[in-house]
Amino acid sequence: MATELEYESVLCVKPDVSVYRIPPRASNRGYRASDWKLDQPDWTGRLRITSKGKTAYIKLEDKVSGELFAQAPVEQYPGIAVETVTDSSRYFVIRIQDGTGRSAFIGIGFTDRGDAFDFNVSLQDHFKWVKQESEISKESQEMDARPKLDLGFKEGQTIKLSIGNITNKKGGASKPRTARGGGLSLLPPPPGGKVTIPPPSSSVAISNHVTPPPIPKSNHGGSDAATESHYVAQAGLELLDFSDPPALAP
Numbered sequence: 001m002a003t004e005l006e007y008e009s010v011l012c013v014k015p016d017v018s019v020y021r022i023p024p025r026a027s028n029r030g031y032r033a034s035d036w037k038l039d040q041p042d043w044t045g046r047l048r049i050t051s052k053g054k055t056a057y058i059k060l061e062d063k064v065s066g067e068l069f070a071q072a073p074v075e076q077y078p079g080i081a082v083e084t085v086t087d088s089s090r091y092f093v094i095r096i097q098d099g100t101g102r103s104a105f106i107g108i109g110f111t112d113r114g115d116a117f118d119f120n121v122s123l124q125d126h127f128k129w130v131k132q133e134s135e136i137s138k139e140s141q142e143m144d145a146r147p148k149l150d151l152g153f154k155e156g157q158t159i160k161l162s163i164g165n166i167t168n169k170k171g172g173a174s175k176p177r178t179a180r181g182g183g184l185s186l187l188p189p190p191p192g193g194k195v196t197i198p199p200p201s202s203s204v205a206i207s208n209h210v211t212p213p214p215i216p217k218s219n220h221g222g223s224d225a226a227t228e229s230h231y232v233a234q235a236g237l238e239l240l241d242f243s244d245p246p247a248l249a250p
Contacts, residue, residue, distance in 0.1 A: 006053045007052070008051070008052045010048060011049040011050060011125075011126055012047075012119060014046065014048075015046050016044070016115070017045060017046065017060065017110060018043070018111075019041060019043040019044070019107070020036045020037065020041055020108070021036075021042050021107070022035070022036055022093065022105060022106065022107040030084075030086040031093045032086055032087050033085045033090075033091040033109065034087055034088075036107055041109075043060070045060055047059070048061060049123065051126055056074040056075075056126050056127070057073055057074070058071065058072040070106070071097065072097065077123045077126075077127045080095060082094050088109075089113065089117075090116040092108050092119070093106070093108075094106060
């Protein structure tokens with residue numbers, strides 16, 4: 001089902017390519033383009049690189065009709081399906097296959113060095129994408145295989161939230177804030193809770209001076225001294241100035 005949904009995309013198109021019959025490789029040192037008849041190509045036409053899924057296809061087609069001449073499936077690059085020659089960057093050896101499973105190795109070459117570069121890069125980019133897709137798929141399978149963490153509530157399970165008494169960082173209850181502005185702040189009382197009123201000093205002028213009332217004369221001579229002492233004591237209390245607040249004892 002997945003193969004049926006895959007579509008074919010074109011990776012590269014080169015209008016000029018030459019095909020050569022190559023001799024068998026004599027040793028493991030690789031192919032050499034100088035061993036081919038480069039001035040006498042066996043076929044010329046157009047080259048297209050397509051991809052379907054993870055496999056790339058090198059297709060040799062007629063320039064005019066587009067008829068397929070040969071096709072080389074590539075499942076890995078670099079690999080046995082496409083090899084570079086040891087003496088040039090413009091020639092490659094590819095393995096073509098037909099529908100019956102038969103295969104053969106042929107040489108291909110480009111006149112322009114830039115075309116050979118595009119051919120090489122197109123295959124590299126495709127298989128780089130294949131590698132990335134494989135890694136993503138592997139990671140996804142590993143994630144699915146891991147046990148899933150169930151954070152849902154079980155049947156009948158409840159939770160309790162306490163919002164009424166919020167504590168601060170030190171663990172104590174939060175204190176209500178005092179109102180600012182408009183109100184009068186009271187100073188704390190002095191140590192001992194007593195206010196000492198300093199006695200009036202004779203050297204300091206009393207601003208609020210009160211003149212003692214006149215002492216009425218009494219017909220009884222014996223009571224004049226007592227009456228005078230009474231008024232003097234009363235006048236002394238009135239001489240105290242309470243307009244300024246008393247000084248607090250240290």
